[in-house]
Amino acid sequence: MALDYYGILGVGKDASDQDIKKAYRKLARKYHPDVNPGDEEAAEKFREASVAQEVLLDPQKRQIVDAGGDPLDRSQGGMPGGFGGGGLGDIFAEFFGGGGAGPRGPKSRVQPGQDALLRTRITLEDAFAGVKKTITVDTAVLCERCHGDGSANGEKPVTCQQCGGAGEVQSVQRSFLGNVMTSHQCPNCRGYGEIIQDPCSHCGGDGRVKKRRDLTVNIPAGIGDGMRIRMGSQGEVGHGGGPAGDLYVEVHTQAHKIFEREGDDLHLTVRVPMVDAALGSKVSMTHLDGSELELEIAPGTQPGQSITLQGQGMARLRREGRGNLYAHVDVQVPTSLDRKTRELLEQVRERSDAVTAIHDGQTEEASVFDRLRNRFRI
Ligand SMILES: [Zn+2]
Ligand SMILES: [Zn+2]
Known part of the structure:
Protein backbone atom coordinates (compact mmCIF):
# COMPACT_ATOMS: atom_id res chain seq x y z
CA MET A 1 0.00 0.00 0.00
CA ALA A 2 1.46 3.36 -0.99
CA LEU A 3 1.62 5.93 1.77
CA ASP A 4 0.39 9.45 1.07
CA TYR A 5 3.66 11.30 1.70
CA TYR A 6 2.30 14.62 0.45
CA GLY A 7 -0.74 14.26 2.69
CA ILE A 8 1.44 13.53 5.75
CA LEU A 9 3.25 16.84 5.28
CA GLY A 10 0.13 18.67 4.09
CA VAL A 11 1.70 19.91 0.87
CA GLY A 12 0.59 19.75 -2.76
CA LYS A 13 2.14 17.63 -5.47
CA ASP A 14 3.82 20.70 -6.92
CA ALA A 15 5.54 21.57 -3.63
CA SER A 16 9.15 22.72 -3.93
CA ASP A 17 11.94 21.36 -1.76
CA GLN A 18 11.66 24.54 0.29
CA ASP A 19 7.93 23.99 0.84
CA ILE A 20 8.58 20.43 1.97
CA LYS A 21 11.28 21.44 4.45
CA LYS A 22 9.08 24.21 5.78
CA ALA A 23 6.09 21.88 6.24
CA TYR A 24 8.30 19.30 7.96
CA ARG A 25 9.78 21.83 10.40
CA LYS A 26 6.31 22.96 11.33
CA LEU A 27 5.16 19.41 12.07
CA ALA A 28 8.41 18.54 13.85
CA ARG A 29 7.98 21.42 16.24
CA LYS A 30 4.46 20.31 16.94
CA TYR A 31 5.02 16.58 17.40
CA HIS A 32 8.58 16.31 18.65
CA PRO A 33 8.87 13.74 21.50
CA ASP A 34 10.71 16.29 23.63
CA VAL A 35 7.65 18.50 23.42
CA ASN A 36 5.20 15.64 23.92
CA PRO A 37 6.74 13.20 26.37
CA GLY A 38 4.95 9.88 26.47
CA ASP A 39 2.48 10.84 23.73
CA GLU A 40 2.52 7.81 21.45
CA GLU A 41 0.32 9.35 18.77
CA ALA A 42 2.48 12.45 18.54
CA ALA A 43 5.61 10.30 18.33
CA GLU A 44 4.06 8.39 15.46
CA LYS A 45 3.18 11.58 13.60
CA PHE A 46 6.72 12.84 14.15
CA ARG A 47 8.16 9.64 12.67
CA GLU A 48 5.84 9.81 9.67
CA ALA A 49 6.74 13.40 8.96
CA SER A 50 10.48 12.62 9.11
CA VAL A 51 10.07 9.82 6.64
CA ALA A 52 7.80 11.81 4.32
CA GLN A 53 10.32 14.63 4.17
CA GLU A 54 13.16 12.24 3.45
CA VAL A 55 11.23 10.56 0.64
CA LEU A 56 10.03 13.75 -1.04
CA LEU A 57 13.44 15.41 -0.93
CA ASP A 58 14.95 12.49 -2.81
CA PRO A 59 14.21 13.08 -6.52
CA GLN A 60 14.31 9.39 -7.34
CA LYS A 61 11.96 8.41 -4.52
CA ARG A 62 9.67 11.31 -5.24
CA GLN A 63 9.40 10.11 -8.83
CA ILE A 64 8.17 6.75 -7.59
CA VAL A 65 5.64 8.44 -5.31
CA ASP A 66 4.39 10.56 -8.23
CA ALA A 67 3.98 7.43 -10.31
CA GLY A 68 1.64 6.05 -7.63
CA GLY A 69 4.21 3.74 -6.01
CA ASP A 70 5.84 3.59 -2.64
CA PRO A 71 9.64 3.70 -2.64
CA LEU A 72 9.71 2.22 0.86
CA ASP A 73 7.41 -0.67 0.19
CA ARG A 74 9.61 -3.67 0.93
CA SER A 75 7.10 -6.16 -0.37
CA GLN A 76 7.98 -5.01 -3.88
CA GLY A 77 11.49 -6.29 -3.50
CA GLY A 78 14.73 -4.49 -4.16
CA MET A 79 14.48 -0.89 -5.19
CA PRO A 80 16.88 0.25 -7.90
CA GLY A 81 19.14 2.91 -6.52
CA GLY A 82 17.26 2.67 -3.26
CA PHE A 83 18.76 2.74 0.16
CA GLY A 84 22.31 3.32 -0.90
CA GLY A 85 23.45 5.35 2.03
CA GLY A 86 24.26 3.59 5.21
CA GLY A 87 21.53 1.13 6.07
CA LEU A 88 18.59 3.48 6.00
CA GLY A 89 16.40 0.52 5.15
CA ASP A 90 16.57 -0.75 8.71
CA ILE A 91 15.51 2.56 10.14
CA PHE A 92 12.53 2.73 7.83
CA ALA A 93 11.62 -0.81 8.68
CA GLU A 94 11.38 0.30 12.28
CA PHE A 95 9.10 3.14 11.32
CA PHE A 96 6.62 1.10 9.41
CA GLY A 97 6.86 -2.20 11.12
CA GLY A 98 8.55 -3.76 8.10
CA GLY A 99 9.58 -6.67 10.28
CA GLY A 100 6.01 -7.29 11.29
CA ALA A 101 6.03 -5.38 14.56
CA GLY A 102 2.99 -6.42 16.49
CA PRO A 103 0.54 -4.26 18.35
CA ARG A 104 2.05 -1.74 20.72
CA GLY A 105 2.09 -2.27 24.43
CA PRO A 106 3.53 -4.79 26.83
CA LYS A 107 3.44 -8.52 26.17
CA SER A 108 1.09 -10.53 28.30
CA ARG A 109 3.03 -12.36 31.00
CA VAL A 110 0.81 -15.37 30.51
CA GLN A 111 1.44 -16.84 27.09
CA PRO A 112 -0.15 -19.92 25.55
CA GLY A 113 2.21 -22.88 25.47
CA GLN A 114 3.62 -24.43 22.33
CA ASP A 115 2.76 -27.77 20.80
CA ALA A 116 5.34 -30.48 21.14
CA LEU A 117 6.23 -33.31 18.78
CA LEU A 118 7.64 -36.66 19.76
CA ARG A 119 8.52 -39.64 17.62
CA THR A 120 8.15 -43.25 18.60
CA ARG A 121 8.84 -46.58 16.92
CA ILE A 122 6.57 -49.58 17.05
CA THR A 123 6.70 -53.03 15.53
CA LEU A 124 4.38 -54.16 12.77
CA GLU A 125 2.83 -56.54 15.31
CA ASP A 126 1.88 -53.52 17.43
CA ALA A 127 0.51 -51.66 14.42
CA PHE A 128 -1.53 -54.76 13.56
CA ALA A 129 -3.07 -55.30 16.97
CA GLY A 130 -2.89 -51.79 18.46
CA VAL A 131 -0.85 -51.06 21.57
CA LYS A 132 -0.71 -48.90 24.65
CA LYS A 133 2.76 -47.45 24.77
CA THR A 134 4.52 -45.57 27.53
CA ILE A 135 6.52 -42.65 26.26
CA THR A 136 8.86 -40.34 28.13
CA VAL A 137 8.17 -36.66 27.56
CA ASP A 138 10.43 -33.74 28.45
CA THR A 139 8.31 -30.59 28.37
CA ALA A 140 7.63 -27.51 30.44
CA VAL A 141 4.97 -28.14 33.06
CA LEU A 142 3.29 -25.80 35.49
CA CYS A 143 5.54 -24.86 38.42
CA GLU A 144 4.02 -26.64 41.38
CA ARG A 145 5.48 -24.18 43.87
CA CYS A 146 4.01 -20.93 42.50
CA HIS A 147 1.30 -22.45 40.29
CA GLY A 148 2.37 -20.24 37.41
CA ASP A 149 2.39 -16.91 39.27
CA GLY A 150 6.17 -16.81 39.19
CA SER A 151 6.20 -15.17 42.59
CA ALA A 152 7.83 -16.66 45.68
CA ASN A 153 5.35 -15.17 48.10
CA GLY A 154 2.23 -14.74 46.00
CA GLU A 155 2.67 -10.99 45.56
CA LYS A 156 1.41 -9.40 42.39
CA PRO A 157 3.99 -8.16 39.88
CA VAL A 158 4.78 -4.46 39.95
CA THR A 159 4.98 -2.06 37.03
CA CYS A 160 8.42 -1.86 35.47
CA GLN A 161 10.17 1.36 36.44
CA GLN A 162 12.27 1.57 33.31
CA CYS A 163 9.48 1.53 30.74
CA GLY A 164 6.57 2.56 32.93
CA GLY A 165 4.74 -0.62 31.98
CA ALA A 166 4.89 -0.07 28.23
CA GLY A 167 7.20 -3.02 27.68
CA GLU A 168 9.36 -0.99 25.33
CA VAL A 169 11.71 1.91 25.54
CA GLN A 170 12.30 4.57 22.93
CA SER A 171 15.45 6.32 22.01
CA VAL A 172 15.94 9.35 19.79
CA GLN A 173 18.97 9.49 17.59
CA ARG A 174 19.95 12.67 15.90
CA SER A 175 21.04 12.08 12.34
CA PHE A 176 21.16 13.95 9.08
CA LEU A 177 17.55 12.95 8.56
CA GLY A 178 16.49 14.83 11.60
CA ASN A 179 15.55 13.06 14.79
CA VAL A 180 15.04 9.34 14.38
CA MET A 181 13.01 7.58 16.99
CA THR A 182 13.39 3.87 17.57
CA SER A 183 11.65 1.49 19.98
CA HIS A 184 13.20 -1.54 21.65
CA GLN A 185 11.96 -4.17 23.97
CA CYS A 186 12.53 -3.01 27.53
CA PRO A 187 15.63 -4.83 28.81
CA ASN A 188 14.50 -4.58 32.40
CA CYS A 189 11.16 -6.42 32.09
CA ARG A 190 11.85 -8.18 28.74
CA GLY A 191 8.77 -6.56 27.28
CA TYR A 192 6.25 -7.68 29.90
CA GLY A 193 5.88 -4.20 31.41
CA GLU A 194 5.92 -5.65 34.90
CA ILE A 195 8.45 -7.14 37.24
CA ILE A 196 8.15 -9.96 39.75
CA GLN A 197 10.12 -8.59 42.67
CA ASP A 198 10.62 -11.82 44.55
CA PRO A 199 10.60 -14.55 41.90
CA CYS A 200 9.80 -18.15 42.70
CA SER A 201 13.08 -19.94 43.29
CA HIS A 202 11.82 -23.14 41.67
CA CYS A 203 11.00 -21.69 38.24
CA GLY A 204 12.87 -18.37 38.39
CA GLY A 205 9.62 -16.49 37.83
CA ASP A 206 8.82 -18.27 34.57
CA GLY A 207 5.82 -20.04 36.08
CA ARG A 208 6.86 -23.34 34.52
CA VAL A 209 9.66 -25.87 34.80
CA LYS A 210 11.06 -28.58 32.55
CA LYS A 211 9.97 -31.95 33.72
CA ARG A 212 10.38 -35.49 32.53
CA ARG A 213 7.25 -37.56 32.79
CA ASP A 214 5.81 -40.76 31.40
CA LEU A 215 2.64 -40.76 29.38
CA THR A 216 0.64 -43.64 28.02
CA VAL A 217 -0.38 -43.25 24.43
CA ASN A 218 -3.07 -45.38 22.89
CA ILE A 219 -1.93 -46.47 19.46
CA PRO A 220 -4.89 -47.83 17.50
CA ALA A 221 -4.75 -50.99 15.43
CA GLY A 222 -4.06 -50.17 11.79
CA ILE A 223 -2.10 -46.97 12.43
CA GLY A 224 -0.13 -45.97 9.35
CA ASP A 225 3.57 -45.23 9.26
CA GLY A 226 4.26 -41.57 10.09
CA MET A 227 0.77 -40.85 11.44
CA ARG A 228 0.46 -38.49 14.38
CA ILE A 229 -1.64 -38.97 17.48
CA ARG A 230 -2.72 -35.77 19.18
CA MET A 231 -2.74 -35.63 22.96
CA GLY A 232 -4.60 -32.49 23.97
CA SER A 233 -2.91 -30.13 26.45
CA GLN A 234 0.09 -32.42 26.95
CA GLY A 235 2.53 -30.09 25.18
CA GLU A 236 4.52 -27.21 26.64
CA VAL A 237 3.01 -25.07 29.38
CA GLY A 238 3.32 -21.40 28.39
CA HIS A 239 5.23 -18.58 30.06
CA GLY A 240 3.53 -17.45 33.24
CA GLY A 241 1.75 -20.80 33.50
CA GLY A 242 -0.21 -20.25 30.27
CA PRO A 243 -2.34 -23.11 28.90
CA ALA A 244 -0.35 -26.04 27.58
CA GLY A 245 -0.12 -26.74 23.88
CA ASP A 246 -0.84 -30.17 22.46
CA LEU A 247 1.52 -33.08 22.21
CA TYR A 248 1.76 -34.93 18.93
CA VAL A 249 3.18 -38.43 18.88
CA GLU A 250 4.44 -39.42 15.45
CA VAL A 251 4.38 -43.18 15.08
CA HIS A 252 6.86 -45.00 12.87
CA THR A 253 6.63 -48.68 12.11
CA GLN A 254 9.73 -50.81 11.90
CA ALA A 255 10.20 -53.03 8.90
CA HIS A 256 9.18 -56.65 9.47
CA LYS A 257 11.20 -59.70 8.47
CA ILE A 258 8.29 -61.58 6.95
CA PHE A 259 5.34 -59.27 6.41
CA VAL A 333 13.55 -76.18 -7.10
CA PRO A 334 16.23 -78.28 -5.43
CA THR A 335 19.72 -77.14 -6.35
CA SER A 336 21.34 -80.49 -5.65
CA LEU A 337 19.85 -83.96 -5.59
CA ASP A 338 20.89 -87.11 -3.81
CA ARG A 339 21.08 -90.29 -5.88
CA LYS A 340 17.71 -91.69 -4.83
CA THR A 341 15.81 -88.46 -5.54
CA ARG A 342 17.54 -88.12 -8.88
CA GLU A 343 16.45 -91.63 -9.84
CA LEU A 344 12.89 -90.85 -8.84
CA LEU A 345 12.82 -87.67 -10.83
CA GLU A 346 14.33 -89.47 -13.82
CA GLN A 347 11.43 -91.88 -13.59
CA VAL A 348 9.01 -89.00 -13.55
CA ARG A 349 10.67 -87.63 -16.67
CA GLU A 350 10.43 -90.96 -18.49
CA ARG A 351 6.82 -91.23 -17.47
CA SER A 352 6.32 -87.70 -18.60
CA ASP A 353 7.85 -88.48 -22.02
CA ALA A 354 5.66 -91.55 -22.32
CA VAL A 355 2.60 -89.48 -21.53
CA THR A 356 3.64 -86.86 -24.03
CA ALA A 357 3.76 -89.57 -26.69
CA ILE A 358 0.11 -90.26 -26.13
CA HIS A 359 -0.58 -86.60 -25.69
CA ASP A 360 -3.46 -86.57 -28.09
CA GLY A 361 -5.35 -88.67 -25.64
CA GLN A 362 -5.56 -85.67 -23.26
CA THR A 363 -5.80 -87.79 -20.17
CA GLU A 364 -5.87 -86.20 -16.77
CA GLU A 365 -2.48 -87.73 -16.11
CA ALA A 366 -1.02 -86.22 -19.22
CA SER A 367 -2.03 -82.70 -18.30
CA VAL A 368 -0.55 -83.03 -14.81
CA PHE A 369 2.76 -84.20 -16.23
CA ASP A 370 2.74 -81.57 -18.88
CA ARG A 371 2.52 -78.99 -16.20
CA LEU A 372 5.26 -80.57 -14.20
CA ARG A 373 7.48 -80.79 -17.24
CA ASN A 374 6.87 -77.32 -18.52
CA ARG A 375 6.89 -75.45 -15.26
CA PHE A 376 9.65 -77.11 -13.40
CA ARG A 377 11.80 -78.48 -16.18
CA ILE A 378 12.07 -81.88 -14.55
ZN1 LIG B 1 7.48 -21.20 40.33
ZN1 LIG C 1 10.14 -2.54 31.39
Missing part, protein backbone atom coordinates in the same frame (compact mmCIF):
# COMPACT_ATOMS: atom_id res chain seq x y z
CA GLU A 260 5.31 -56.19 4.26
CA ARG A 261 2.58 -53.63 4.57
CA GLU A 262 0.95 -51.86 1.65
CA GLY A 263 -1.88 -49.63 2.80
CA ASP A 264 -4.34 -51.90 4.57
CA ASP A 265 -2.97 -55.01 2.89
CA LEU A 266 -0.18 -57.31 3.94
CA HIS A 267 2.12 -59.25 1.68
CA LEU A 268 4.48 -62.10 2.31
CA THR A 269 6.33 -64.71 0.32
CA VAL A 270 5.84 -68.41 1.03
CA ARG A 271 8.44 -70.87 -0.16
CA VAL A 272 6.86 -74.04 -1.49
CA PRO A 273 8.89 -77.08 -2.60
CA MET A 274 8.18 -77.88 -6.24
CA VAL A 275 6.60 -81.20 -5.43
CA ASP A 276 4.17 -79.50 -3.03
CA ALA A 277 3.39 -76.91 -5.67
CA ALA A 278 2.71 -79.67 -8.16
CA LEU A 279 0.74 -81.98 -5.91
CA GLY A 280 -0.85 -79.43 -3.61
CA SER A 281 -0.16 -78.95 0.06
CA LYS A 282 -0.99 -77.04 3.19
CA VAL A 283 1.39 -74.54 4.74
CA SER A 284 0.83 -73.29 8.25
CA MET A 285 2.23 -70.02 9.44
CA THR A 286 1.98 -67.65 12.36
CA HIS A 287 0.18 -64.37 11.81
CA LEU A 288 1.24 -61.01 13.31
CA ASP A 289 -1.05 -61.45 16.30
CA GLY A 290 0.31 -64.94 16.98
CA SER A 291 -2.68 -66.80 15.54
CA GLU A 292 -2.10 -69.77 13.22
CA LEU A 293 -2.99 -69.40 9.58
CA GLU A 294 -3.28 -72.24 7.10
CA LEU A 295 -2.46 -71.61 3.50
CA GLU A 296 -3.98 -73.90 0.95
CA ILE A 297 -1.51 -74.59 -1.84
CA ALA A 298 -3.64 -75.89 -4.68
CA PRO A 299 -2.23 -78.66 -6.91
CA GLY A 300 -0.44 -77.06 -9.83
CA THR A 301 0.28 -73.78 -8.11
CA GLN A 302 2.54 -71.63 -10.27
CA PRO A 303 5.61 -69.65 -9.22
CA GLY A 304 4.62 -66.04 -8.49
CA GLN A 305 1.00 -66.96 -8.03
CA SER A 306 -0.54 -65.39 -4.98
CA ILE A 307 -3.06 -66.69 -2.51
CA THR A 308 -5.49 -64.16 -1.08
CA LEU A 309 -6.67 -64.39 2.49
CA GLN A 310 -9.60 -62.03 2.69
CA GLY A 311 -9.79 -59.85 5.78
CA GLN A 312 -6.44 -60.97 7.18
CA GLY A 313 -4.70 -57.65 6.53
CA MET A 314 -4.39 -54.54 8.69
CA ALA A 315 -7.38 -53.06 10.49
CA ARG A 316 -8.83 -50.10 8.62
CA LEU A 317 -8.56 -46.94 10.69
CA ARG A 318 -11.57 -45.03 9.48
CA ARG A 319 -13.70 -47.79 8.05
CA GLU A 320 -14.93 -51.15 9.14
CA GLY A 321 -13.03 -54.31 8.45
CA ARG A 322 -9.56 -55.25 7.44
CA GLY A 323 -7.43 -55.36 4.33
CA ASN A 324 -6.27 -58.63 2.77
CA LEU A 325 -3.24 -60.80 3.19
CA TYR A 326 -1.51 -61.86 0.00
CA ALA A 327 0.81 -64.84 0.11
CA HIS A 328 3.08 -64.88 -2.93
CA VAL A 329 4.27 -68.34 -3.82
CA ASP A 330 7.94 -68.91 -4.47
CA VAL A 331 8.41 -72.42 -5.84
CA GLN A 332 11.67 -73.94 -4.73
